Structure formats: C-alpha cells, structure tokens
Amino acid sequence: MRSPRVSAVSRETAAAGEPSASRREPRRILIVDDNVDAAEALGLLLESEGHRIRVVNDGAAAVACAQEFQPDAAIIDIGLPGMDGYEVARRLRELVPGTALMALSGWRLSEGDPQGYRGRFDGFFTKPMEFSKLRELLARLPVRSN
Numbered sequence: 001m002r003s004p005r006v007s008a009v010s011r012e013t014a015a016a017g018e019p020s021a022s023r024r025e026p027r028r029i030l031i032v033d034d035n036v037d038a039a040e041a042l043g044l045l046l047e048s049e050g051h052r053i054r055v056v057n058d059g060a061a062a063v064a065c066a067q068e069f070q071p072d073a074a075i076i077d078i079g080l081p082g083m084d085g086y087e088v089a090r091r092l093r094e095l096v097p098g099t100a101l102m103a104l105s106g107w108r109l110s111e112g113d114p115q116g117y118r119g120r121f122d123g124f125f126t127k128p129m130e131f132s133k134l135r136e137l138l139a140r141l142p143v144r145s146n
Contacts, residue, residue: 025143026050030071032062032088033104034080038127042075045131051138059083063091066099072141073100075125075134078107089120100141104129 029046033039034057043053054069056062059080066074074092078085089101102123123137 025139025141026052027072027138027141028052028069029054029138030062030066030069030074031055032057032059032074032080032085033077034058035077042129049135059085059088059091062088063095066092066096070096071099073102073138075102075104076121078103078105086120100137102134102137 029051031039031043031046031053033042033055036057039055039057043055047053054065054071056065059082062074062076063083074089076085076088076092080088085103085105089103092099092101100122101120102125103121104125104127106127125134
C-alpha cells in the first residue's frame, strides 16, 4: 500500500506568494478510490487544509454521494472495480456540472491513454500522488456558487 506523497512547501514557494492553506478557498472534494487506506489518507490531508471531504470506494457510491454532496472537485481512481473511473466521470459530468474531475491512476500518461483520459478529466495524477500539485490545482479552481 502506498499513501499520497506530501511535499513540504519550500521557502522559495512561500516567498513566491503561494497562498497558505488558511487563505485558500475551502472546497467540497469527493475522493473515489478502492484503496481504502490511500483514499482515507488523502482525505485527511485535504481536511487538514480546510476542505470538506467525502471518501467512497466504488463507482456506484461515488454517483450516489455526488448527488447529495455536490462536490467542487472529484479525484477518481481510473481502475475501480465494476464501474470504472471513466464511467464515474461521465455520470458526474451529467449530475454535477462544473465539478472539476481529476483522474488518479497507477498508469503514467507516457504508457498510453487507451480510453482517452484527455477530454474526460480536468487533471491527471499518477499514483503515488504529488500532493503539492493537487494543492495548486485546487487553488486555481473557480469558486462555485451553490
């Protein structure tokens, strides 16, 4: 089992004006991963930065949760059993328009993209996830009103 990698904010980054966690807009984030430990660890990291989190471990639960939770962003493992991450993304696009969808996969984009991640997701992360890159992407999301 691997947990998300957490990168410490360097002095150079802080000096460059990266917003601190306390100054960032809190987001509603749905984490969808069948690796329970990794999903929970990522959820704890994001909660520690002030975000509201829901963690589910399969596609059907993700669809049901999204209807109620109305996430600003969803981090979706591609290799889910049953309903894969591509199908989850398709359904979330219909149910919660405007949600930023981020793919999470053990495959690197350089190893191919047989099902066409591009166009279905707003971002792509390879496991183990580099947390600082996720933090940057979340900080750039527009604030949704609902």
